[in-house]
Amino acid sequence: MAVAQREDADTALRVAGLCKSFGDLEVLRDVSLAAHEHDVIAILGASGSGKSTLLRCINLLEVPDAGEVHVGGELIRMRRDRRGQAMPADRRQVDRIRARLGMVFQQFNLWSHLTVMQNVIEAPVHVLGLPRREAVDRAHALLEKVGLSDKLDAYPAHLSGGQEQRAAIARALAMEPAVMLFDEPTSALDPELVGEVLKVIRDLAEEGRTMLIVTHEVGFARDVSSRTVFLHEGRIEEEGASRAVLDAPRSPRLKRFLSGERYGTLPLDQSSHNEGRSGP
């Protein structure tokens, strides 16, 4: 059984028995996992294996058909409508919990009519009720952290993809989330821009941020994540310490998946000879 039964004090996120279908298509089948504080969990799997759906069920962008999501020990309460469909029991609870989960998407999703600074302060001011001056101070620090101090007044259309994604990361961090959820944060980027975004995520891991990262960057997952979960057709096919799982996979499906990845941007066989953390 992958999930501890007791709720440890340091469990930042726990999902248990998550199931989700779209019509006849079963996309998540009894998925359970727990992230303790400071865990970085990489989620790998072929296209269509349910990775995005898993993240979207965690922050209730999709409503799971069955199973539980706990954030910081708090269960997201669900109920069934008259047709038996699951739905959140308390919208305000969902809003509150969602504010504790920082989501970074493949397609940046910045507000195009707002500058970088305005993008970063928008939710802290309007959702958290932070005084504007405090939000601006926080944004300055975060934009410096992601290397965008010179782009505060730029609009998203005038940024490179890598800069847009770093701004999106700063925007998510501005809510001081308990857990960051990344859905393929580099797969929409030109290859030469991937490294700058991975470096920011690597720095966050070294700071001890709790993160779930869906990625195709196997070398990065191996270096940066503490644990790896491999999804196959909506089930957890294999999971464990990242180095163990990625260097010595047991499941034939994971072996096949990894052999297809060897020619990715960070080849596994190159990084597996580095004992320390290598640069991006």
Ligand SMILES: Nc1ncnc2c1ncn2[C@@H]1O[C@H](COP(=O)(O)OP(=O)(O)OP(=O)(O)O)[C@@H](O)[C@H]1O
């Ligand atoms: N809203 C939806 N309605 C119907 N089918 C959906 C919906 N969202 C996802 N699916 C289907 O669910 C399956 C899993 O999709 P999901 O996006 O979770 O996969 P993924 O592992 O993230 O894939 P990728 O690596 O391509 O991003 C796919 O077959 C997809 O077509």
Ligand SMILES: [Mg+2]
């Ligand atoms: Mg996806």
